[in-house]
Amino acid sequence: MKTFRVFSTFAFFTGFLTVSFSSSIGTETFGSAAERSPASTQPLAESVRAPFANAKSPLVTQVPRSSLWPSPSERWLFRFERIISAEYQSKSWLAMKLGGRVALESAGTHGENHFYQMTAETDRLEMEGTPKNERRSFPPIRLEIDRAGKLREMRWLSSKAPTSEDSDFMKDLASQWLFFEPTSRLGVAEVEWTENAVDSEMRSISKRMKRYRDRPEISKLDSTHEWIARSHGNPGSSESGYRVERIEGVENFSIPSANGSFDQKTSYRWLWTGTEKVAVLAQAEIVGDALTVSGVEGAEAKPAPRVDLAVFAKEWASIGKLAPADRLRYFQLVKRAMDGGQNEIVSVLVKALSGKLAGSMEWRTSIGALAASDNPLAASALVALYQEERRGSAEKISILAGLTSGEGQPAPEWKKILEAEISAPVDSASPNDSVREASLFALGSTIRKELEPARRQALEDLLWKEIKETKTEVGALSLLEAIGNSGSAEYLPFVKEQFFSADAKVRAKAVSAVRFFTNDVARSIIEPARRDPSPIVRKAAEWSGRFQSNLAAN
Amino acid sequence: MLLLPLLVWGVSSQFASAGEATSPDSLPESIPASLSESHAVFGGRTSVSYGLAPVDPTFESLPPTAVGPQQTTDWVGFSGMLSTMLFGKDRSILETRAGMTDLLEGESDLYWGGFRVFSSKPAFIDGSYQISAGLPSLSMRIPLFGVPVGPVTVRIDAGIAAEAAVTAKLTPLIAVPIQFTSVRAEMNPHVDAIGFVEGYAKWIAVRAGVGGSLNLVSANASVSGVLSFGAKAATFAYQGFIGMLAAKIYGFADYFNPFGWKWKRAWQGNFAEWPGKCYSFGPVGGSDPCASFKP
Structure with missing residues (x-):
């Protein structure tokens, strides 16, 4: 499985860039100088005329999903343009413009989560004033949006590994579309939202990033974004609603340095150009040895199962007595009911853990269920269980193992807990050392699962800190395991360094550590490892390679 | 280090005699390094691979000439592995290795769902160094796909749920003279x-709908070995059972009858039904453990 998280890296567009935005609204051309007008001369507030009548409740809830995302039978088409420029020490450093088309369409459902496919191509590129008209298509990506409207993950749909440039480009586009996220590639921002009615048919929502709390060095911040939807169809008819008409944004700022400041300006603009009807026909295709079906979905998903609480509380107390297959089916049912929002199950599970030993089947199944669910209450319960004073090492390790291997989204509180456990003094004879090591493995896994960019960055920094402080071989082995769990190529320099160790055991762990890395990065370690004189290193290469094949296949 | 050549020799000879596939109905004396069972459904392969071996099979599968002179390794032990392929999507569930020298140092490898979860430190109990790991139950979903059922394409929610516990034990049997120690x-x-x-x-x-009941694997097999310090060849034995891939996957399609204002079943049938295979290595608790393995 290849998963990309929005905002994680933006090497292609980040750097220190600036932009003076200009565009040709509503046309298919990049625009001549006469057609263009800098965005900075068109303040977004100009379009604001009157506040929306009922703008008191949280903003995002006022935008129905049908306005944000296409229905299963629609493909929304947009023209996009992006202008980027940067100056360093008041000298031009980069000036780039590009434009193209984006298509967005529904790609199925999973429970209450929805998938959308984004396809893009560029047809205008201008670098340092020199235009180049060349059409370039990018591998499509799939966005998974959960029931709260939040991005769960981004995934490439192409079996071929994308280049890092392609990856950055598509992530950048996706981040523009995901307008309602209060974050940007710079971090978590303090956001000021404004909702307005432009006229009777058009509504506008503006987002202003006031400051990035973790980036105090950023100055002269001018980060304004606007989302505009227009009503269509006859009011009251099934075809009526709002459609995204335009999104645009400007982000200008400076980063002072000793030799002069970097001044960055970027802007983007998307314009709706049409809606295509998508034919709802089954398209089944066997790729390799797996069946893929596209273009069709059930119009209505089966609701999540609900558990009869009275029966459940009674039966779960003796879950250990069930036959393994029956127990696992029950476990799966309970997980899905929690995923579906049946919060009461969480307290029953917590009660069922009382007095149970960490190795008991009741404990393991209940912890597994809490860790497997993406119910936020279950995630919080796992934290609370861990923090109970009576908790012994064996129970802590079991909870950490659940956190590491579970599918659920980890609670944010884990960062502090893991930090405290990892920074405990090293003493290999103490049971606390096992907790420390399990915490390190859990940290790696938590990095992999964390979608919120600032939190992920903080977790990555924590692991970096450990890497810098660890000097022993045993410590390096644990770190390689944590990196392996993280799947983050951020740590490639450390992995490469360890890969040249004289100790075969260390080399084997270094090869294992790249199993979840993207194919192109992992290949640089796995391929030489296949020819390593040590059999355990070759075996590790074979094992890592299997995960890589899965990434490509998924 | 002294143990290594003996163990490798012992394993090689063991596997050489165990090359034939094991009949599910017979009671084998030994099993190959891994067992797998595979079927096709919805155009994708669904399979289970389970391995339990006295030593890393790489020793046998990689010829020394491919990479120059053979180098010895200090890793000697057991490995266990479980992976499944569900509708063409491969998933590693359990990878575990317990080295004999590593066991004493508390370095056992345990990967659960592809993640390294913890190291189980050995405890000296009743004359043995023991490690044990009871893992929290695991759930892994596989990427969404669809399958046409009658006139409707059904989105499939599929995945794996698993539970495992692993124990490893090392018991020194000291004897004099030393070559009789094992x-x-x-x-x-x-x-x-x-x-x-x-x-x-x-x-x-x-x-329309699709449902299924898949018992991917149920295994409670152990592998044990006795290694002598030079006096005798190493010996290995298996005990327990492994049941694999018993399943039934069915589908149905209904249409709404407005005259009766209710749904009517238009079609139902099985996409797949597999009886599964069960390998038994001796009775457990006086009864045949394979008797209860069914979809």
Whole structure:
């Protein structure tokens, strides 16, 4: 499985860039100088005329999903343009413009989560004033949006590994579309939202990033974004609603340095150009040895199962007595009911853990269920269980193992807990050392699962800190395991360094550590490892390679 | 280090005699390094691979000439592995290795769902160094796909749920003179995994669904070995059972009958039904453990 998280890296567009935005609204051309007008001369507030009548409740809830995302039978088409420029020490450093088309369409459902496919191509590129008209298509990506409207993950749909440039480009586009996220590639921002009615048919929502709390060095911040939807169809008819008409944004700022400041300006603009009807026909295709079906979905998903609480509380107390297959089916049912929002199950599970030993089947199944669910209450319960004073090492390790291997989204509180456990003094004879090591493995896994960019960055920094402080071989082995769990190529320099160790055991762990890395990065370690004189290193290469094949296949 | 050539020799000779596939109905004396069972469904392969071996099979599979002179390794032990392929999507569930020298140092490898979860430190109990790991139950979903059922394409929710506990034991059997001293080592992974598949779609006047019951694996097999310090060749034995891939996957399609204002079953049938295979290595608790393995 290849998963990309929005905002994680933006090497292609980040750097220190600036932009003076200009565009040709509503046309298919990049625009001549006469057609263009800098965005900075068109303040977004100009379009604001009157506040929306009922703008008191949280903003995002006022935008129905049908306005944000296409229905299963629609493909929304947009023209996009992006202008980027940067100056360093008041000298031009980069000036780039590009434009193209984006298509967005529904790609199925999973429970209450929805998938959308984004396809893009560029047809205008201008670098340092020199235009180049060349059409370039990018591998499509799939966005998974959960029931709260939040991005769960981004995934490439192409079996071929994308280049890092392609990856950055598509992530950048996706981040523009995901307008309602209060974050940007710079971090978590303090956001000021404004909702307005432009006229009777058009509504506008503006987002202003006031400051990035973790980036105090950023100055002269001018980060304004606007989302505009227009009503269509006859009011009251099934075809009526709002459609995204335009999104645009400007982000200008400076980063002072000793030799002069970097001044960055970027802007983007998307314009709706049409809606295509998508034919709802089954398209089944066997790729390799797996069946893929596209273009069709059930119009209505089966609701999540609900558990009869009275029966459940009674039966779960003796879950250990069930036959393994029956127990696992029950476990799966309970997980899905929690995923579906049946919060009461969480307290029953917590009660069922009382007095149970960490190795008991009741404990393991209940912890597994809490860790497997993406119910936020279950995630919080796992934290609370861990923090109970009576908790012994064996129970802590079991909870950490659940956190590491579970599918659920980890609670944010884990960062502090893991930090405290990892920074405990090293003493290999103490049971606390096992907790420390399990915490390190859990940290790696938590990095992999964390979608919120600032939190992920903080977790990555924590692991970096450990890497810098660890000097022993045993410590390096644990770190390689944590990196392996993280799947983050951020740590490639450390992995490469360890890969040249004289100790075969260390080399084997270094090869294992790249199993979840993207194919192109992992290949640089796995391929030489296949020819390593040590059999355990070759075996590790074979094992890592299997995960890589899965990434490509998924 | 002294143990290594003996162990490799012992394993090689063991596997050489165990090359033939094991009949599920017979009571084999030994099993190959891994067992797998595979079937096709929905155009994708569904399979289970389970391995339990006295030593890393790489020793046998990689010829020394491919990479220059053979280098010895200080890794000697047991490995256990469980992976499944569900509708063409491969998933590693359990990878575990307990080295005999590593066991004493508390370095056992344990990967659960592809993640390294913890190291189980050995405890000296009743004359043996023991490690044990009871893992929290695991759920892994597989990427969404669809399958046409009658007139409707049904989105499938599929995945794997698994539970496991692994114990490994190293018992020194000291004797004088020293060459009669031996070490008894044992690994016992207890693994169960099920697959789940459920799909449902409703489209105006048509609805359809897919459901399934897949017992991917149920294994409680142990491998043990006795290694002598030069006096005798190493010996290995298996005990327990492994049941694999018993499944039934069915589908249905209904249409809405406006005259009766109710749904009517238009079609139902099985996409797949597999009886599964069960390998028994001696009676457990006086009864045949394979008798209860069914979809």
